[in-house]
Amino acid sequence: MKKIITLLLLCFLRIISTEAQTTGQINGHIIDEKQIPVMYAVVSLIRAADTVQVKSAITTEKGEFKFMNLSEGIYFIAVEWVGYVKKLNGPFTLNPPEHQLLSIPQIVILPGTKQLNTVSIVGQKPLIERKSNLLIMNVANSILAAGSTALEILSKAPGVSIDNDGNISLRGKPGVNVMIDGKLTFLSVAQLASLLRTTDANSIQTIEFMTNPSAKYDAAGTGGLINIKLKKNTNYGTNGTLTAGGGYGSYYKSNAGVTLNHRSKNINLFGNYNFSGNKEYEDMNINRSTSSFNETTYFDQQGRDLYLRKNNSYKAGIDYYLGDKNIIGFAMSGYANRTDANNNINTLVSSRPPVIDSTVTATNAGKIKYTSQTYNLNYKAVLDTAGQELNADIDYSRFNNDNSVIYTNNFYNAAGELTKLPFIFRNGTPSRVKILAGKVDYVYPVNPKMKVETGIKSSYVSTDNDFRSENFDGADWVNNLTQSNRFTYKEQVNAVYANLHREFKSTTLQFGLRAELTHSEGNSVTLQNIVKRNYLDLFPSLSIQQSLSKDHEIGFSYGSRINRPDYQSLNPFIYFTDLYTFSKGNPQLRPEYANSFELSYGYKKTTNVTFGYIHTKDVMTTTLLTDTVKKTLLIFEQNLAERSTVSMNINRPLAITSWWHTNNDATLYYSRFSSPDLLGAPFKNGKLTFMMNTTHNFTLNQTMNAELSANYQSAQVFGTYIARPIYGADLGISKSFADKKATVKLSASDLFNTRKIVVKSAIPFQDYNLSQKQESRIFRLTFSYNFGSSSVKAVRERSNSSEVEQNRVKSGN
CATH class of the missing domain: 2.40.170.20 (TonB-dependent receptor, beta-barrel domain)
Known part of the structure; x- marks a missing residue:
């Protein structure tokens, strides 16, 4: 066991010392139809290869956003703001280290209810998916949530057994x-x-x-x-x-x-x-x-x-x-x-x-x-x-x-x-x-x-x-x-x-x-x-x-x-x-x-x-x-x-x-x-x-x-x-x-x-x-x-x- 732990630690230090490398960054700016900066809009970075959302950000008071630590690839950028049409821009190509910083053109979003005729994000998370050593059950927006409790959902999860106690x-x-929530x-x-x-x-x-x-x-x-x-x-x-x-x-x-x-x-x-x-x-x-x-x-x-039984529970806090x-x-x-x-x-x-x-x-x-x-x-x-x-x-x-x-x-x-x-x-x-x-x-x-x-x-x-x-x-x-x-x-x-x-x-x-x-x-x-x-x-x-x-x-x-x-x-x-x-x-x-x-x-x-x-x-x-x-x-x-x-x-x-x-x-x-x-x-x-x-x-x-x-x-x-x-x-x-x-x-x-x-x-x-x-x-x-x-x-x-x-x-x- 000591030899295994020592080997793991050596590998740990070796990877850290050799793997650091240059990463890419995408910057942008969002305005509305009146040329006013859009504050607190939700910006999502979408990978073009599989339409999976990679990162998300919130625009600043100046309407600016940035995505750091990006790998090379082709991306779309989706913008959502209440009362405005969802905007999907791109594609944009990032290829560090030759082009480490990509500043995209100014994005303008428009009010209204019409959906822009652009690329659709078709990826949908399956009910059960696996990430590294995690097995994830995606319950949100699923029919599984209808008429059920957390205990019922848990009892139907893969490999889980719950007795009467x-x-x-x-x-x-x-x-x-x-x-619950970590x-x-x-x-x-x-x-x-x-x-x-x-x-x-x-x-x-x-x-x-x-x-x-x-x-x-x-x-x-x-x-x-x-x-x-x-x-x-x-x-x-x-x-x-x-x-x-x-x-x-x-x-x-x-x-x-x-x-x-x-x-x-x-x-x-x-x-x-x-x-x-x-x-x-x-x-x-x-x-x-x-x-x-x-x-x-x-x-x-x-x-x-x-x-x-009479139960009372409470929670209060401030951030x-x-x-x-x-x-x-x-x-x-x-x-x-x-x-x-x-x-x-x-x-x-x-x-x-x-x-x-x-x-x-x-x-x-x-x-x-x-x-x-x-x-x-x-x-x-x-x-x-x-x-x-x-x-x-x-x-x-x-x-x-x-x-x-x-x-x-x-x-x-x-x-x-x-x-x-x-x-x-x-x-x-x-x-x-x-x-x-x-x-x-x-x-x-x-x-x-x-x-x-x-x-x-x-x-x-x-x-x-x-x-x-x-x-x-x-x-x-x-x-x-x-x-x-x-x-x-x-x-x-x-x-x-x-x-x-x-x-x-x-x-x-x-x-x-x-x-x-x-x-x-x-x-x-x-x-x-x-x-x-x-x-x-x-x-x-x-x-x-x-x-x-x-x-x-x-x-x-x-x-x-x-x-x-x-x-x-x-x-x-x-x-x-x-x-x-x-x-x-x-x-x-x-x-x-x-x-x-x-x-x-x-x-x-x-x-x-x-x-x-x-x-x-x-x-x-x-x-x-x-x-x-x-x-x-x-x-x-x-x-x-x-x-x-x-x-x-x-x-x-x-x-x-x-x-x-x-x-x-x-x-x-x-x-x-x-x-x-x-x-x-x-x-x-x-x-x-x-x-x-x-x-x-x-x-x-x-x-x-x-x-x-x-x-x-x-x-x-x-x-x-x-x-x-x-x-x-x-x-x-x-x-x-x-x-x-x-x-x-x-x-x-x-x-x-x-x-x-x-x-x-x-x-x-x-x-x-x-x-x-x-x-x-x-x-x-x-x-x-x-x-x-x-x-x-x-x-x-x-x-x-x-x-x-x-x-x-x-x-x-």
């Missing part, structure tokens, strides 16, 4: 991190799923899938990264969007939101607020048995959980433009969520089914509050006209989670008579998390076909969990010292990276190296147990894309990544579902490391075939284990020795008619988990899994679209348990009006109410079957309206410095 896998690889979400799995379900897919521009991200990105995420890029409001003046909706499954749902943006020459103000109120249920049944001393006890647990090349910004965001939970569980205990020996009924009432605040200060400087940039961010975040549950347990004999006094206890789990992080990123374009990216990042995290368990003695609450526990955790990660991107005639090369130095300290204050870790990791990455011809291309990529445990999973407190089922943190949990390889083939930029292999060691796996002495079921995270996954993915869009388009995606993968010692014996668990997604989009007329999608996933393995097949279908229809500013959508998710999770143990002598059915068939009606001005660019996209650390904070919805 919202856990996301990419081509059979769990441990996927999700970003920022990892601050949410738990359940909260992220809730957010994506209420995010209108019409607001999505693209979805990027990075199975082997470059060294620029944090190394967290062994399964890769998914980046959902939302459409940005590009208008001057004041504008915004209003959204309101309601739904019904077994209970009513509601959501509403407003987004506002105001842009003047030097200041951009932006903000949004969203509310959702949902009542929902989850049914869970557990059938299991435990054997001890030739005696077997059978448990049949049947429970229904009711949740009333101040210090001229054309410097921007300073400040943003704050947060959420205030509350959940009232009422869980009812009946546990039937038997020594010889179907005869019932005793019954335990539990009524668990909980109140959960989650709040967060994040403050971000950022700065961007464009250092020269060649594209040299410097970005800096500093963040401070606070998370407060308060969870209080009262457990009331009643005991009955076979005749249904009370056998003893109720056992009542309560757990309080206050949690405080603070994050301070900063990063600096620098981009240096050596020439139009090569750029170098470098950066540093430092983050500091501190958590404090004071878990308190109390028993009710009939008159007062008494602290249970054997269950109460205080746990603190501190972690500091310092990182530095360098990344090189180089384009040749038919080859694109990208490689980089990221180093992360981690220091952590977990302190179980009550148990007087301190776990310290210090480790330095190097994460190399490599991507090669080779164009074989106009219609054929192949690619290879490699990446090394890490998943650190979330802070809550390290806390050794016990959280009860009922007397016989509970979860527990694991302070000995170690990070998992993965090496991922991929070989891809693309045909006509539509059909894609990908072969992948990933090997992960110290796999963090959710494990279900039965205690034969206490006769309980324990759920906790632990490290298995390794996981290997071999996969093949095929994606193929198909146009059946002009109004009926489909996209079909199939993934076949084999995952194998193994450990030399699990409960005193070697453990191996592997299975071949097939996934299929098909989406059908119908254009009914110019303002009405429909979508039908279906998915199937065969049985698969998750560490120590096996999940049965899951399948379902969704249907949606949308209607736009008022010049497409307003849209009404009607959708039905899980139309036939078939999506259900059923798992069983893969460990010999462990007998349990668990079924989980959430409220999945929901009918929704949503209305959205866009208002405001419509001229040129506004809010910019930011990626803050504490996104990875915030993503590891458990929170609720």
Whole structure:
């Protein structure tokens, strides 16, 4: 590994020193029919060979524009300005270094509605395209957005699998991190799923899938990264969007939101607020048995959980433009969520089914509050006209989670008579998390076909969990010292990276190296147990894309990544579902490391075939284990020795008619988990899994679209348990009006109410079957309206410095 890294660094320096070369530049000036300079017009540079847009710019107050770092070739220049005819000029020939600077004749644009009879830009991005180590799903202006949510769009993406809990896998690889606009979400799995379900897919521009991200990105995420890029409001003046909706499954749902943006020459103000109120249920049944001393006890647990969730999220910020090349910004965001939970569980205990020996009924009432605040200060400087940039961010975040549950347990004999006094206890789990992080990123374009990216990042995290368990003695609450526990955790990660991107005639090369130095300290204050870790990791990455011809291309990529445990999973407190089922943190949990390889083939930029292999060691796996002495079921995270996954993915869009388009995606993968010692014996668990997604989009007329999608996933393995097949279908229809500013959508998710999770143990002598059915068939009606001005660019996209650390904070919805 040291030799490989040394060789990469030598190649890195060699390419930088030999590849710098002279580049071309195009300058121009735009006026209207009155010879007045046209300010803030959108100017696009179009490559004549394939009519693809190469660059875009905004004219200055003098009507001037320029394009830097251009390769030789023939170009068209397109000009767009509100109320004026789109102007396409050219062709213009640029051939540096002989003619490095090209000043084109003055461009005059005219008012009116007639389209000039010139060259048409016919290039249109396909639904699925591949760029270097990126797989991109172009959702903007696609029928896929009609009547769908972000979660539905994501579930139809190539190789993506989402279960009922919202856990996301990419081509059979769990441990996927999700970003929205380059920022990892601050949410738990359940909260992220809730957010994506209420995010209108019409607001999505693209979805990027990075199975082997470059060294620029944090190394967290062994399964890769998914980046959902939302459409940005590009208008001057004041504008915004209003959204309101309601739904019904077994209970009513509601959501509403407003987004506002105001842009003047030097200041951009932006903000949004969203509310959702949902009542929902989850049914869970557990059938299991435990054997001890030739005696077997059978448990049949049947429970229904009711949740009333009220979520409030907000964001506000300002960008101040210090001229054309410097921007300073400040943003704050947060959420205030509350959940009232009422869980009812009946546990039937038997020594010889179907005869019932005793019954335990539990009524668990909980109140959960989650709040967060994040403050971000950022700065961007464009250092020269060649594209040299410097970005800096500093963040401070606070998370407060308060969870209080009262457990009331009643005991009955076979005749249904009370056998003893109720056992009542309560757990309080206050949690405080603070994050301070900063990063600096620098981009240096050596020439139009090569750029170098470098950066540093430092983050500091501190958590404090004071878990308190109390028993009710009939008159007062008494602290249970054997269950109460205080746990603190501190972690500091310092990182530095360098990344090189180089384009040749038919080859694109990208490689980089990221180093992360981690220091952590977990302190179980009550148990007087301190776990310290210090480790330095190097994460190399490599991507090669080779164009074989106009219609054929192949690619290879490699990446090394890490998943650190979330802070809550390290806390050794016990959280009860009922007397016989509970979860527990694991302070000995170690990070998992993965090496991922991929070989891809693309045909006509539509059909894609990908072969992948990933090997992960110290796999963090959710494990279900039965205690034969206490006769309980324990759920906790632990490290298995390794996981290997071999996969093949095929994606193929198909146009059946002009109004009926489909996209079909199939993934076949084999995952194998193994450990030399699990409960005193070697453990191996592997299975071949097939996934299929098909989406059908119908254009009914110019303002009405429909979508039908279906998915199937065969049985698969998750560490120590096996999940049965899951399948379902969704249907949606949308209607736009008022010049497409307003849209009404009607959708039905899980139309036939078939999506259900059923798992069983893969460990010999462990007998349990668990079924989980959430409220999945929901009918929704949503209305959205866009208002405001419509001229040129506004809010910019930011990626803050504490996104990875915030993503590891458990929170609720």
